[in-house]
Amino acid sequence: MEIPPWSAKQLRKLGESIRDGVTAKPGLPSYDEVMLYYNDVAAEAQEMIAALDWTPLLDRRPFEVTSRPKTIDTLRQKLIRDRSTPLSNVQDIAGVRFEAEMSLDEQDAVANAIAGLFDHSPGSCTHDLRTQPHSGYRGVHLWLRVPARIEVQIRTHMQSSWANMYESAADVLGRDIRYGAFPAEPSLRKFVTDLQNMSVEGIRQLESARNGLLPLESSLMTARGELARHDPGTPDYDFYAQRAAKQTRQLDELRAIVLESENSIRAQMDSLKATFDTIREKGR
Structure with missing residues:
Protein backbone atom coordinates (compact mmCIF):
# COMPACT_ATOMS: atom_id res chain seq x y z
CA MET A 1 0.00 0.00 0.00
CA ASP A 176 -24.74 10.62 21.60
CA ILE A 177 -26.37 7.32 22.62
CA ARG A 178 -23.32 5.71 21.02
CA TYR A 179 -21.13 7.39 23.66
CA GLY A 180 -22.94 6.76 26.92
CA ALA A 181 -25.74 9.35 26.74
CA PHE A 182 -29.43 8.52 27.12
CA PRO A 183 -32.58 10.31 25.91
CA ALA A 184 -34.30 12.42 28.54
CA GLU A 185 -37.76 11.01 27.85
CA PRO A 186 -38.31 7.94 30.10
CA SER A 187 -39.84 5.73 27.38
CA LEU A 188 -36.96 6.44 25.00
CA ARG A 189 -34.42 5.93 27.75
CA LYS A 190 -36.00 2.55 28.52
CA PHE A 191 -35.83 1.59 24.85
CA VAL A 192 -32.10 2.37 24.67
CA THR A 193 -31.45 0.58 27.97
CA ASP A 194 -33.39 -2.50 26.82
CA LEU A 195 -31.49 -2.51 23.54
CA GLN A 196 -28.14 -2.36 25.31
CA ASN A 197 -29.14 -5.07 27.79
CA MET A 198 -30.18 -7.38 24.96
CA SER A 199 -26.60 -7.23 23.70
CA VAL A 200 -24.58 -7.35 26.91
CA GLU A 201 -26.78 -9.97 28.55
CA GLY A 202 -28.92 -11.91 26.09
CA ILE A 203 -26.69 -12.05 23.01
CA ARG A 204 -23.54 -12.46 25.09
CA GLN A 205 -25.02 -15.43 26.95
CA LEU A 206 -26.27 -17.00 23.73
CA GLU A 207 -22.89 -16.68 22.03
CA SER A 208 -21.14 -18.09 25.09
CA ALA A 209 -23.45 -21.11 25.02
CA ARG A 210 -22.93 -21.56 21.28
CA ASN A 211 -19.20 -21.38 21.84
CA GLY A 212 -19.41 -24.48 24.01
CA LEU A 213 -21.09 -26.56 21.30
CA LEU A 214 -18.09 -27.04 19.03
CA PRO A 215 -15.66 -28.55 21.57
CA LEU A 216 -18.42 -30.84 22.88
CA GLU A 217 -19.26 -31.99 19.35
CA SER A 218 -15.59 -32.58 18.61
CA SER A 219 -15.09 -34.53 21.85
CA LEU A 220 -18.17 -36.64 21.14
CA MET A 221 -16.88 -37.49 17.65
CA THR A 222 -13.58 -38.58 19.19
CA ALA A 223 -15.33 -40.76 21.76
CA ARG A 224 -17.47 -42.39 19.08
CA GLY A 225 -14.40 -42.98 16.94
CA GLU A 226 -12.65 -44.70 19.83
CA LEU A 227 -15.80 -46.71 20.53
CA ALA A 228 -15.78 -48.06 16.98
CA ARG A 229 -12.19 -49.25 17.43
CA HIS A 230 -12.97 -51.54 20.39
CA ASP A 231 -15.03 -54.68 20.75
CA PRO A 232 -18.25 -54.63 22.79
CA GLY A 233 -17.85 -56.01 26.29
CA THR A 234 -14.21 -54.94 26.70
CA PRO A 235 -13.21 -52.41 29.38
CA ASP A 236 -12.14 -49.87 26.76
CA TYR A 237 -15.45 -50.23 24.91
CA ASP A 238 -17.42 -49.69 28.13
CA PHE A 239 -15.28 -46.65 29.00
CA TYR A 240 -15.86 -44.91 25.69
CA ALA A 241 -19.52 -45.95 25.61
CA GLN A 242 -20.06 -44.24 28.97
CA ARG A 243 -18.10 -41.19 27.82
CA ALA A 244 -20.09 -40.95 24.58
CA ALA A 245 -23.39 -41.30 26.45
CA LYS A 246 -22.41 -38.60 28.95
CA GLN A 247 -21.26 -36.21 26.24
CA THR A 248 -24.42 -36.87 24.22
CA ARG A 249 -26.53 -35.83 27.22
CA GLN A 250 -24.40 -32.73 27.77
CA LEU A 251 -24.64 -31.80 24.11
CA ASP A 252 -28.41 -32.28 24.04
CA GLU A 253 -28.79 -30.14 27.16
CA LEU A 254 -26.60 -27.37 25.73
CA ARG A 255 -28.41 -27.44 22.38
CA ALA A 256 -31.70 -27.04 24.23
CA ILE A 257 -30.29 -24.03 26.10
CA VAL A 258 -29.05 -22.49 22.87
CA LEU A 259 -32.40 -23.02 21.14
CA GLU A 260 -34.31 -21.50 24.04
CA SER A 261 -31.91 -18.55 24.12
CA GLU A 262 -32.17 -18.05 20.35
CA ASN A 263 -35.97 -17.97 20.54
CA SER A 264 -35.81 -15.48 23.41
CA ILE A 265 -33.40 -13.19 21.52
CA ARG A 266 -35.55 -13.30 18.38
CA ALA A 267 -38.62 -12.36 20.43
CA GLN A 268 -36.74 -9.50 22.10
CA MET A 269 -35.43 -8.30 18.75
CA ASP A 270 -38.89 -8.34 17.19
CA SER A 271 -40.35 -6.48 20.16
CA LEU A 272 -37.64 -3.81 20.11
CA LYS A 273 -37.97 -3.40 16.34
CA ALA A 274 -41.70 -2.84 16.74
CA THR A 275 -41.04 -0.28 19.49
CA PHE A 276 -38.46 1.48 17.34
CA ASP A 277 -40.83 1.60 14.35
CA THR A 278 -43.37 3.34 16.60
CA ILE A 279 -40.73 5.80 17.84
CA ARG A 280 -39.62 6.55 14.30
CA GLU A 281 -43.18 7.12 13.08
CA LYS A 282 -43.89 9.54 15.95
CA GLY A 283 -40.74 11.47 15.06
CA ARG A 284 -41.81 12.10 11.48
Missing part, protein backbone atom coordinates in the same frame (compact mmCIF):
# COMPACT_ATOMS: atom_id res chain seq x y z
CA GLU A 2 1.22 3.46 -0.88
CA ILE A 3 2.48 5.88 1.77
CA PRO A 4 0.15 8.89 2.20
CA PRO A 5 1.20 11.76 -0.13
CA TRP A 6 1.05 14.32 2.69
CA SER A 7 2.70 14.82 6.05
CA ALA A 8 1.17 14.21 9.45
CA LYS A 9 1.33 17.97 10.05
CA GLN A 10 -0.66 18.68 6.90
CA LEU A 11 -3.24 16.08 7.88
CA ARG A 12 -3.48 17.54 11.39
CA LYS A 13 -4.17 21.03 10.00
CA LEU A 14 -6.80 19.66 7.64
CA GLY A 15 -8.42 17.90 10.59
CA GLU A 16 -8.54 21.17 12.53
CA SER A 17 -10.25 22.83 9.57
CA ILE A 18 -12.81 20.03 9.35
CA ARG A 19 -13.38 20.13 13.11
CA ASP A 20 -13.87 23.90 13.18
CA GLY A 21 -15.92 24.05 9.98
CA VAL A 22 -13.58 26.45 8.17
CA THR A 23 -11.97 26.36 4.75
CA ALA A 24 -8.62 24.59 4.69
CA LYS A 25 -5.60 26.81 4.01
CA PRO A 26 -3.77 26.60 0.67
CA GLY A 27 -1.18 23.84 0.45
CA LEU A 28 -3.21 21.36 2.45
CA PRO A 29 -4.80 18.28 0.91
CA SER A 30 -8.55 18.50 0.40
CA TYR A 31 -11.04 16.33 2.26
CA ASP A 32 -11.93 14.62 -1.03
CA GLU A 33 -8.27 13.79 -1.72
CA VAL A 34 -7.82 12.33 1.74
CA MET A 35 -11.03 10.30 1.54
CA LEU A 36 -10.10 8.99 -1.91
CA TYR A 37 -6.77 7.79 -0.54
CA TYR A 38 -8.34 6.10 2.50
CA ASN A 39 -11.07 4.60 0.34
CA ASP A 40 -8.38 3.00 -1.82
CA VAL A 41 -6.54 1.75 1.26
CA ALA A 42 -9.72 0.22 2.69
CA ALA A 43 -10.64 -1.35 -0.66
CA GLU A 44 -7.18 -2.92 -1.00
CA ALA A 45 -7.36 -4.31 2.54
CA GLN A 46 -10.85 -5.64 1.81
CA GLU A 47 -9.58 -7.49 -1.27
CA MET A 48 -6.66 -8.99 0.64
CA ILE A 49 -8.90 -10.23 3.46
CA ALA A 50 -11.53 -11.63 1.09
CA ALA A 51 -8.83 -13.48 -0.89
CA LEU A 52 -7.73 -15.53 2.15
CA ASP A 53 -8.81 -19.16 2.27
CA TRP A 54 -11.27 -19.14 5.17
CA THR A 55 -12.29 -22.79 4.75
CA PRO A 56 -10.02 -24.12 7.56
CA LEU A 57 -11.65 -21.71 10.03
CA LEU A 58 -15.23 -21.37 8.78
CA ASP A 59 -15.64 -24.54 6.72
CA ARG A 60 -18.03 -23.62 3.90
CA ARG A 61 -19.98 -20.99 5.81
CA PRO A 62 -20.29 -17.76 3.81
CA PHE A 63 -18.58 -14.58 4.95
CA GLU A 64 -18.85 -10.96 3.88
CA VAL A 65 -16.06 -8.39 3.73
CA THR A 66 -17.00 -4.76 3.11
CA SER A 67 -15.21 -1.43 3.36
CA ARG A 68 -16.16 2.20 3.75
CA PRO A 69 -14.55 5.55 4.54
CA LYS A 70 -15.94 7.89 7.19
CA THR A 71 -18.33 10.63 6.09
CA ILE A 72 -17.26 14.21 6.75
CA ASP A 73 -20.07 14.64 9.31
CA THR A 74 -19.09 11.62 11.42
CA LEU A 75 -15.44 12.58 11.09
CA ARG A 76 -16.16 16.12 12.30
CA GLN A 77 -18.17 14.79 15.24
CA LYS A 78 -15.27 12.53 16.22
CA LEU A 79 -12.76 15.39 16.03
CA ILE A 80 -15.04 17.64 18.08
CA ARG A 81 -15.50 14.97 20.79
CA ASP A 82 -11.74 14.67 21.23
CA ARG A 83 -10.12 17.93 20.19
CA SER A 84 -6.67 16.65 21.13
CA THR A 85 -6.75 13.81 18.57
CA PRO A 86 -5.12 14.77 15.25
CA LEU A 87 -6.72 13.53 12.04
CA SER A 88 -3.76 11.24 11.38
CA ASN A 89 -4.54 9.40 14.65
CA VAL A 90 -8.19 8.71 13.85
CA GLN A 91 -8.10 4.96 13.56
CA ASP A 92 -11.25 4.32 11.54
CA ILE A 93 -11.08 6.84 8.69
CA ALA A 94 -10.70 3.70 6.61
CA GLY A 95 -12.90 0.88 7.86
CA VAL A 96 -13.24 -2.76 6.85
CA ARG A 97 -15.85 -5.13 8.21
CA PHE A 98 -15.74 -8.94 8.31
CA GLU A 99 -19.00 -10.70 9.13
CA ALA A 100 -19.82 -14.40 9.34
CA GLU A 101 -21.77 -16.96 11.33
CA MET A 102 -19.08 -18.04 13.79
CA SER A 103 -18.44 -18.92 17.40
CA LEU A 104 -16.49 -16.65 19.74
CA ASP A 105 -13.41 -18.87 19.39
CA GLU A 106 -13.71 -18.72 15.60
CA GLN A 107 -14.05 -14.95 15.83
CA ASP A 108 -10.74 -14.86 17.70
CA ALA A 109 -9.15 -17.10 15.06
CA VAL A 110 -10.39 -14.81 12.26
CA ALA A 111 -8.92 -11.80 14.07
CA ASN A 112 -5.57 -13.55 14.47
CA ALA A 113 -5.53 -14.53 10.78
CA ILE A 114 -6.23 -10.97 9.62
CA ALA A 115 -3.62 -9.53 11.99
CA GLY A 116 -1.07 -12.00 10.62
CA LEU A 117 -2.01 -11.12 7.05
CA PHE A 118 -0.84 -7.56 7.72
CA ASP A 119 2.20 -8.60 9.79
CA HIS A 120 0.72 -7.42 13.08
CA SER A 121 0.87 -9.18 16.42
CA PRO A 122 -2.72 -9.89 17.58
CA GLY A 123 -1.84 -8.84 21.10
CA SER A 124 -0.78 -5.37 19.99
CA CYS A 125 -3.62 -4.54 17.60
CA THR A 126 -6.69 -6.39 18.89
CA HIS A 127 -9.41 -4.52 20.78
CA ASP A 128 -11.96 -6.96 22.18
CA LEU A 129 -15.30 -5.24 22.77
CA ARG A 130 -17.20 -8.40 23.69
CA THR A 131 -16.40 -8.68 27.39
CA GLN A 132 -16.34 -4.89 27.84
CA PRO A 133 -18.91 -3.61 25.33
CA HIS A 134 -19.16 0.06 24.40
CA SER A 135 -22.75 1.31 24.90
CA GLY A 136 -23.86 -2.25 24.23
CA TYR A 137 -21.72 -2.69 21.12
CA ARG A 138 -19.85 -5.99 20.95
CA GLY A 139 -17.28 -7.11 18.41
CA VAL A 140 -13.56 -7.53 17.83
CA HIS A 141 -11.63 -4.63 16.27
CA LEU A 142 -8.15 -4.67 14.78
CA TRP A 143 -6.24 -1.39 14.62
CA LEU A 144 -3.76 -1.74 11.78
CA ARG A 145 -1.15 0.52 10.17
CA VAL A 146 -0.37 -0.45 6.58
CA PRO A 147 1.09 2.29 6.63
CA ALA A 148 -2.14 4.31 6.93
CA ARG A 149 -4.44 3.43 9.80
CA ILE A 150 -7.24 0.95 9.16
CA GLU A 151 -9.83 -0.42 11.54
CA VAL A 152 -11.10 -3.93 10.81
CA GLN A 153 -14.33 -4.82 12.59
CA ILE A 154 -15.01 -8.54 12.99
CA ARG A 155 -18.59 -9.40 13.91
CA THR A 156 -20.88 -12.39 14.17
CA HIS A 157 -24.22 -12.07 12.39
CA MET A 158 -25.97 -11.42 15.68
CA GLN A 159 -23.46 -8.77 16.77
CA SER A 160 -23.87 -7.08 13.40
CA SER A 161 -27.68 -7.19 13.46
CA TRP A 162 -27.68 -5.56 16.88
CA ALA A 163 -25.14 -2.90 15.80
CA ASN A 164 -27.16 -2.03 12.71
CA MET A 165 -30.29 -1.61 14.79
CA TYR A 166 -28.46 0.55 17.32
CA GLU A 167 -27.04 2.73 14.54
CA SER A 168 -30.57 3.25 13.20
CA ALA A 169 -31.71 4.19 16.70
CA ALA A 170 -28.83 6.67 16.98
CA ASP A 171 -29.90 8.34 13.72
CA VAL A 172 -33.33 8.98 15.25
CA LEU A 173 -32.56 9.50 18.95
CA GLY A 174 -29.21 11.25 18.62
CA ARG A 175 -25.67 10.06 17.95
Whole structure:
Protein backbone atom coordinates (compact mmCIF):
# COMPACT_ATOMS: atom_id res chain seq x y z
CA MET A 1 0.00 0.00 0.00
CA GLU A 2 1.22 3.46 -0.88
CA ILE A 3 2.48 5.88 1.77
CA PRO A 4 0.15 8.89 2.20
CA PRO A 5 1.20 11.76 -0.13
CA TRP A 6 1.05 14.32 2.69
CA SER A 7 2.70 14.82 6.05
CA ALA A 8 1.17 14.21 9.45
CA LYS A 9 1.33 17.97 10.05
CA GLN A 10 -0.66 18.68 6.90
CA LEU A 11 -3.24 16.08 7.88
CA ARG A 12 -3.48 17.54 11.39
CA LYS A 13 -4.17 21.03 10.00
CA LEU A 14 -6.80 19.66 7.64
CA GLY A 15 -8.42 17.90 10.59
CA GLU A 16 -8.54 21.17 12.53
CA SER A 17 -10.25 22.83 9.57
CA ILE A 18 -12.81 20.03 9.35
CA ARG A 19 -13.38 20.13 13.11
CA ASP A 20 -13.87 23.90 13.18
CA GLY A 21 -15.92 24.05 9.98
CA VAL A 22 -13.58 26.45 8.17
CA THR A 23 -11.97 26.36 4.75
CA ALA A 24 -8.62 24.59 4.69
CA LYS A 25 -5.60 26.81 4.01
CA PRO A 26 -3.77 26.60 0.67
CA GLY A 27 -1.18 23.84 0.45
CA LEU A 28 -3.21 21.36 2.45
CA PRO A 29 -4.80 18.28 0.91
CA SER A 30 -8.55 18.50 0.40
CA TYR A 31 -11.04 16.33 2.26
CA ASP A 32 -11.93 14.62 -1.03
CA GLU A 33 -8.27 13.79 -1.72
CA VAL A 34 -7.82 12.33 1.74
CA MET A 35 -11.03 10.30 1.54
CA LEU A 36 -10.10 8.99 -1.91
CA TYR A 37 -6.77 7.79 -0.54
CA TYR A 38 -8.34 6.10 2.50
CA ASN A 39 -11.07 4.60 0.34
CA ASP A 40 -8.38 3.00 -1.82
CA VAL A 41 -6.54 1.75 1.26
CA ALA A 42 -9.72 0.22 2.69
CA ALA A 43 -10.64 -1.35 -0.66
CA GLU A 44 -7.18 -2.92 -1.00
CA ALA A 45 -7.36 -4.31 2.54
CA GLN A 46 -10.85 -5.64 1.81
CA GLU A 47 -9.58 -7.49 -1.27
CA MET A 48 -6.66 -8.99 0.64
CA ILE A 49 -8.90 -10.23 3.46
CA ALA A 50 -11.53 -11.63 1.09
CA ALA A 51 -8.83 -13.48 -0.89
CA LEU A 52 -7.73 -15.53 2.15
CA ASP A 53 -8.81 -19.16 2.27
CA TRP A 54 -11.27 -19.14 5.17
CA THR A 55 -12.29 -22.79 4.75
CA PRO A 56 -10.02 -24.12 7.56
CA LEU A 57 -11.65 -21.71 10.03
CA LEU A 58 -15.23 -21.37 8.78
CA ASP A 59 -15.64 -24.54 6.72
CA ARG A 60 -18.03 -23.62 3.90
CA ARG A 61 -19.98 -20.99 5.81
CA PRO A 62 -20.29 -17.76 3.81
CA PHE A 63 -18.58 -14.58 4.95
CA GLU A 64 -18.85 -10.96 3.88
CA VAL A 65 -16.06 -8.39 3.73
CA THR A 66 -17.00 -4.76 3.11
CA SER A 67 -15.21 -1.43 3.36
CA ARG A 68 -16.16 2.20 3.75
CA PRO A 69 -14.55 5.55 4.54
CA LYS A 70 -15.94 7.89 7.19
CA THR A 71 -18.33 10.63 6.09
CA ILE A 72 -17.26 14.21 6.75
CA ASP A 73 -20.07 14.64 9.31
CA THR A 74 -19.09 11.62 11.42
CA LEU A 75 -15.44 12.58 11.09
CA ARG A 76 -16.16 16.12 12.30
CA GLN A 77 -18.17 14.79 15.24
CA LYS A 78 -15.27 12.53 16.22
CA LEU A 79 -12.76 15.39 16.03
CA ILE A 80 -15.04 17.64 18.08
CA ARG A 81 -15.50 14.97 20.79
CA ASP A 82 -11.74 14.67 21.23
CA ARG A 83 -10.12 17.93 20.19
CA SER A 84 -6.67 16.65 21.13
CA THR A 85 -6.75 13.81 18.57
CA PRO A 86 -5.12 14.77 15.25
CA LEU A 87 -6.72 13.53 12.04
CA SER A 88 -3.76 11.24 11.38
CA ASN A 89 -4.54 9.40 14.65
CA VAL A 90 -8.19 8.71 13.85
CA GLN A 91 -8.10 4.96 13.56
CA ASP A 92 -11.25 4.32 11.54
CA ILE A 93 -11.08 6.84 8.69
CA ALA A 94 -10.70 3.70 6.61
CA GLY A 95 -12.90 0.88 7.86
CA VAL A 96 -13.24 -2.76 6.85
CA ARG A 97 -15.85 -5.13 8.21
CA PHE A 98 -15.74 -8.94 8.31
CA GLU A 99 -19.00 -10.70 9.13
CA ALA A 100 -19.82 -14.40 9.34
CA GLU A 101 -21.77 -16.96 11.33
CA MET A 102 -19.08 -18.04 13.79
CA SER A 103 -18.44 -18.92 17.40
CA LEU A 104 -16.49 -16.65 19.74
CA ASP A 105 -13.41 -18.87 19.39
CA GLU A 106 -13.71 -18.72 15.60
CA GLN A 107 -14.05 -14.95 15.83
CA ASP A 108 -10.74 -14.86 17.70
CA ALA A 109 -9.15 -17.10 15.06
CA VAL A 110 -10.39 -14.81 12.26
CA ALA A 111 -8.92 -11.80 14.07
CA ASN A 112 -5.57 -13.55 14.47
CA ALA A 113 -5.53 -14.53 10.78
CA ILE A 114 -6.23 -10.97 9.62
CA ALA A 115 -3.62 -9.53 11.99
CA GLY A 116 -1.07 -12.00 10.62
CA LEU A 117 -2.01 -11.12 7.05
CA PHE A 118 -0.84 -7.56 7.72
CA ASP A 119 2.20 -8.60 9.79
CA HIS A 120 0.72 -7.42 13.08
CA SER A 121 0.87 -9.18 16.42
CA PRO A 122 -2.72 -9.89 17.58
CA GLY A 123 -1.84 -8.84 21.10
CA SER A 124 -0.78 -5.37 19.99
CA CYS A 125 -3.62 -4.54 17.60
CA THR A 126 -6.69 -6.39 18.89
CA HIS A 127 -9.41 -4.52 20.78
CA ASP A 128 -11.96 -6.96 22.18
CA LEU A 129 -15.30 -5.24 22.77
CA ARG A 130 -17.20 -8.40 23.69
CA THR A 131 -16.40 -8.68 27.39
CA GLN A 132 -16.34 -4.89 27.84
CA PRO A 133 -18.91 -3.61 25.33
CA HIS A 134 -19.16 0.06 24.40
CA SER A 135 -22.75 1.31 24.90
CA GLY A 136 -23.86 -2.25 24.23
CA TYR A 137 -21.72 -2.69 21.12
CA ARG A 138 -19.85 -5.99 20.95
CA GLY A 139 -17.28 -7.11 18.41
CA VAL A 140 -13.56 -7.53 17.83
CA HIS A 141 -11.63 -4.63 16.27
CA LEU A 142 -8.15 -4.67 14.78
CA TRP A 143 -6.24 -1.39 14.62
CA LEU A 144 -3.76 -1.74 11.78
CA ARG A 145 -1.15 0.52 10.17
CA VAL A 146 -0.37 -0.45 6.58
CA PRO A 147 1.09 2.29 6.63
CA ALA A 148 -2.14 4.31 6.93
CA ARG A 149 -4.44 3.43 9.80
CA ILE A 150 -7.24 0.95 9.16
CA GLU A 151 -9.83 -0.42 11.54
CA VAL A 152 -11.10 -3.93 10.81
CA GLN A 153 -14.33 -4.82 12.59
CA ILE A 154 -15.01 -8.54 12.99
CA ARG A 155 -18.59 -9.40 13.91
CA THR A 156 -20.88 -12.39 14.17
CA HIS A 157 -24.22 -12.07 12.39
CA MET A 158 -25.97 -11.42 15.68
CA GLN A 159 -23.46 -8.77 16.77
CA SER A 160 -23.87 -7.08 13.40
CA SER A 161 -27.68 -7.19 13.46
CA TRP A 162 -27.68 -5.56 16.88
CA ALA A 163 -25.14 -2.90 15.80
CA ASN A 164 -27.16 -2.03 12.71
CA MET A 165 -30.29 -1.61 14.79
CA TYR A 166 -28.46 0.55 17.32
CA GLU A 167 -27.04 2.73 14.54
CA SER A 168 -30.57 3.25 13.20
CA ALA A 169 -31.71 4.19 16.70
CA ALA A 170 -28.83 6.67 16.98
CA ASP A 171 -29.90 8.34 13.72
CA VAL A 172 -33.33 8.98 15.25
CA LEU A 173 -32.56 9.50 18.95
CA GLY A 174 -29.21 11.25 18.62
CA ARG A 175 -25.67 10.06 17.95
CA ASP A 176 -24.74 10.62 21.60
CA ILE A 177 -26.37 7.32 22.62
CA ARG A 178 -23.32 5.71 21.02
CA TYR A 179 -21.13 7.39 23.66
CA GLY A 180 -22.94 6.76 26.92
CA ALA A 181 -25.74 9.35 26.74
CA PHE A 182 -29.43 8.52 27.12
CA PRO A 183 -32.58 10.31 25.91
CA ALA A 184 -34.30 12.42 28.54
CA GLU A 185 -37.76 11.01 27.85
CA PRO A 186 -38.31 7.94 30.10
CA SER A 187 -39.84 5.73 27.38
CA LEU A 188 -36.96 6.44 25.00
CA ARG A 189 -34.42 5.93 27.75
CA LYS A 190 -36.00 2.55 28.52
CA PHE A 191 -35.83 1.59 24.85
CA VAL A 192 -32.10 2.37 24.67
CA THR A 193 -31.45 0.58 27.97
CA ASP A 194 -33.39 -2.50 26.82
CA LEU A 195 -31.49 -2.51 23.54
CA GLN A 196 -28.14 -2.36 25.31
CA ASN A 197 -29.14 -5.07 27.79
CA MET A 198 -30.18 -7.38 24.96
CA SER A 199 -26.60 -7.23 23.70
CA VAL A 200 -24.58 -7.35 26.91
CA GLU A 201 -26.78 -9.97 28.55
CA GLY A 202 -28.92 -11.91 26.09
CA ILE A 203 -26.69 -12.05 23.01
CA ARG A 204 -23.54 -12.46 25.09
CA GLN A 205 -25.02 -15.43 26.95
CA LEU A 206 -26.27 -17.00 23.73
CA GLU A 207 -22.89 -16.68 22.03
CA SER A 208 -21.14 -18.09 25.09
CA ALA A 209 -23.45 -21.11 25.02
CA ARG A 210 -22.93 -21.56 21.28
CA ASN A 211 -19.20 -21.38 21.84
CA GLY A 212 -19.41 -24.48 24.01
CA LEU A 213 -21.09 -26.56 21.30
CA LEU A 214 -18.09 -27.04 19.03
CA PRO A 215 -15.66 -28.55 21.57
CA LEU A 216 -18.42 -30.84 22.88
CA GLU A 217 -19.26 -31.99 19.35
CA SER A 218 -15.59 -32.58 18.61
CA SER A 219 -15.09 -34.53 21.85
CA LEU A 220 -18.17 -36.64 21.14
CA MET A 221 -16.88 -37.49 17.65
CA THR A 222 -13.58 -38.58 19.19
CA ALA A 223 -15.33 -40.76 21.76
CA ARG A 224 -17.47 -42.39 19.08
CA GLY A 225 -14.40 -42.98 16.94
CA GLU A 226 -12.65 -44.70 19.83
CA LEU A 227 -15.80 -46.71 20.53
CA ALA A 228 -15.78 -48.06 16.98
CA ARG A 229 -12.19 -49.25 17.43
CA HIS A 230 -12.97 -51.54 20.39
CA ASP A 231 -15.03 -54.68 20.75
CA PRO A 232 -18.25 -54.63 22.79
CA GLY A 233 -17.85 -56.01 26.29
CA THR A 234 -14.21 -54.94 26.70
CA PRO A 235 -13.21 -52.41 29.38
CA ASP A 236 -12.14 -49.87 26.76
CA TYR A 237 -15.45 -50.23 24.91
CA ASP A 238 -17.42 -49.69 28.13
CA PHE A 239 -15.28 -46.65 29.00
CA TYR A 240 -15.86 -44.91 25.69
CA ALA A 241 -19.52 -45.95 25.61
CA GLN A 242 -20.06 -44.24 28.97
CA ARG A 243 -18.10 -41.19 27.82
CA ALA A 244 -20.09 -40.95 24.58
CA ALA A 245 -23.39 -41.30 26.45
CA LYS A 246 -22.41 -38.60 28.95
CA GLN A 247 -21.26 -36.21 26.24
CA THR A 248 -24.42 -36.87 24.22
CA ARG A 249 -26.53 -35.83 27.22
CA GLN A 250 -24.40 -32.73 27.77
CA LEU A 251 -24.64 -31.80 24.11
CA ASP A 252 -28.41 -32.28 24.04
CA GLU A 253 -28.79 -30.14 27.16
CA LEU A 254 -26.60 -27.37 25.73
CA ARG A 255 -28.41 -27.44 22.38
CA ALA A 256 -31.70 -27.04 24.23
CA ILE A 257 -30.29 -24.03 26.10
CA VAL A 258 -29.05 -22.49 22.87
CA LEU A 259 -32.40 -23.02 21.14
CA GLU A 260 -34.31 -21.50 24.04
CA SER A 261 -31.91 -18.55 24.12
CA GLU A 262 -32.17 -18.05 20.35
CA ASN A 263 -35.97 -17.97 20.54
CA SER A 264 -35.81 -15.48 23.41
CA ILE A 265 -33.40 -13.19 21.52
CA ARG A 266 -35.55 -13.30 18.38
CA ALA A 267 -38.62 -12.36 20.43
CA GLN A 268 -36.74 -9.50 22.10
CA MET A 269 -35.43 -8.30 18.75
CA ASP A 270 -38.89 -8.34 17.19
CA SER A 271 -40.35 -6.48 20.16
CA LEU A 272 -37.64 -3.81 20.11
CA LYS A 273 -37.97 -3.40 16.34
CA ALA A 274 -41.70 -2.84 16.74
CA THR A 275 -41.04 -0.28 19.49
CA PHE A 276 -38.46 1.48 17.34
CA ASP A 277 -40.83 1.60 14.35
CA THR A 278 -43.37 3.34 16.60
CA ILE A 279 -40.73 5.80 17.84
CA ARG A 280 -39.62 6.55 14.30
CA GLU A 281 -43.18 7.12 13.08
CA LYS A 282 -43.89 9.54 15.95
CA GLY A 283 -40.74 11.47 15.06
CA ARG A 284 -41.81 12.10 11.48
